Amino acid sequence: MKIVVVGKGGREHALVRALAESPSAPELFCFPGSDAIFQIARPVAAEGLESLVEWMEVHEIDLCVAGEESYLVKGEGLANLCEKAGIPCWGPHFQSAQLEASKEFAKQFLERHGIPTAKASATADLAEARAAIAGRYPTVLKFDGLAAGKGVAVCMNEAEGEAFLDEVFTQQRFGPGRVLVEDFLTGPEVSIFAAIVDDQYLVFTPARDYKRIGEGDAGANTGGMGAVASRQLIPAELLADIQSGIVAPTVAGLRKDGLPYRGFLYFGLMLTPQGPKVIEYNCRFGDPECQAVMPLVKGDLAEFCLAGAKGELKPDLISFDEGWSVCVVLASAGYPESSRNGDVISGLDHPAENRVYHAGTRRNPAGEWETNGGRVLAAVAGGATRQEAVAAAHAAADQISFDGAQRRRDIGILHFQD
Template structure:
């Protein structure tokens, strides 16, 4: 079996490793990949989506796995192009991927199918946004399009809202697009992952991520500074409610709307006093949640994804261990406002009790070491029978790694847990 994974970050590093270790022992390929991913998978010499499709056809790929969200909606869409070329793709077509690509599309879908979510209004201009916000703080502001995990702001004050509005409407940091002014919800957050094959679904191991930069949920939002995953993360009664009120209606809504879906679907939820509500959908695995979840997976992920991409639902092929997994992200100097490159990373060879996934690194052959090459640099992930064991191992191992300006949260696995 030949599998091509599309993406270049820590999530894709974790997916490539999990797929490669499947009992079916697939040959792994990647695009655009990274220096670390290229040690596990052969890089594909493509320039863009058309040349990627041509290469996969010429080299007889059996399966394409979508990692990054941007490829799902870029040009004609990765899954659409694969379908046209006769390549099974684990990832939704462009029309269905609008659940992530457009916050407005997702909100309309949720309300239309009566799936619990916060109320929202859509602002096309700065003036409209200010009018909709009024003096209602806290408020949640969401840029309508893709923004690499940085297009959402929870604003506790007018000053915070004005700062984000400037980014959206004046600086156009995320490009052209409208803004959702959304109801502020309270309660613990949880990430639920579904593997969807048409109108069938399997709920995977849940996770909880940490979006803010600093300890105690202080500082700016990031793409994610860490995550905790476990089948024991959510009580069984709550999981039953999530499946009944959110997952099953979503799958039914996709079918009713004529939106085919084969791939991972991320449900970002808030467990409010009034029950679980959807904050957002992502049409792929979360990052860094993927890095936390993959080490808990057992079975043949490669075979499961291949069957799913062909429309064959085979939930018996994978399962998840009952322990805990803690993922700690190391970020470069200046992140998230900027990122830093070229700083030598020390201590990677000393990691002995955890997995390391590369997100923003490059290999310096002259110095025989990895260097920083982006905002989120590495994820160190450890497991244990208990949460205490997993987080102790993760934090102990992470202390072995050093690079100039390194940022991390010492409360990953502690905050949000008793």
């Protein structure tokens, strides 16, 4: 089996490694990839989406796995182009990927199908946004398009709200777009991942990520500074309620609206006093949750994704470890406002039982690993208990160093009672 994974970050590194460990032993390729990924998968000689699909046709690729969300909504969409070429794709069509690409589209979908979510108003400019907020803080502001995990601001006061609105409407940091003004919800967050094949689905191991840069959930929002994953993360009864009240209605809504879906769907949930509510959808695996979840997946992920892309859900091909997995992210100097590249990384030799996924690294001319992005690495370890996994993951992160490194030492500890 020949598989192409599309993307270049830590999530894709985790997916590539999980696919490589499949008993079916697929031949792996990646586009655009990274120096770390190319230690496992071979590079693809393509310059864009269309040439990528042409390359896959020529090389008789059996499966395309969408890792990075942007390719799902570029041009005609990765899955749409693959379908035209007769290549099975594990990733949704362009029209379905609007669940992530447009916060407004997602909110309308949720409301139309009666799926629990916060109330919100769509605004087109600064004046409309201010009028929708009407001085009510805290509030949640969401840029309508893709923003690499940085287009959402939880604003506790007017100063924070005005700063985000300035970024969006005046500076246009994320490009032109609208803003969703959403009610502020309270409660712990949880990430649920479902593999969806038409009208069927399989829920993977739940996870929780840590979005703020500082310990104690202080400071600016990031793409994620770490994650913890386990089947024990939430009670089985609550997971059953989430499946019946959120996952199943979403799958039914996709079918009712004529939105083709074969691939991973991420449900970002808030466990409010009134019950679970959807904060957001992502049309792929989460990052860094993927890095925490993948080591818990057992069986043949490659065959599972191939069967799903062809329209058959085969849950018997995979199983899930009942233990815990903890992911600790190391970020570069200046992140999340900026990132510093070129700092040499040491300590990447690690025990086989631990994993280090590369998100923003490269090889320099001397052959050393150096920083090349905001979130640089993720140190991941597991254990039968959360405490064991926490200790092992932080011990693995302790071995790694580079100038300006930023890291949270409460990953896997905050939100839990030891």
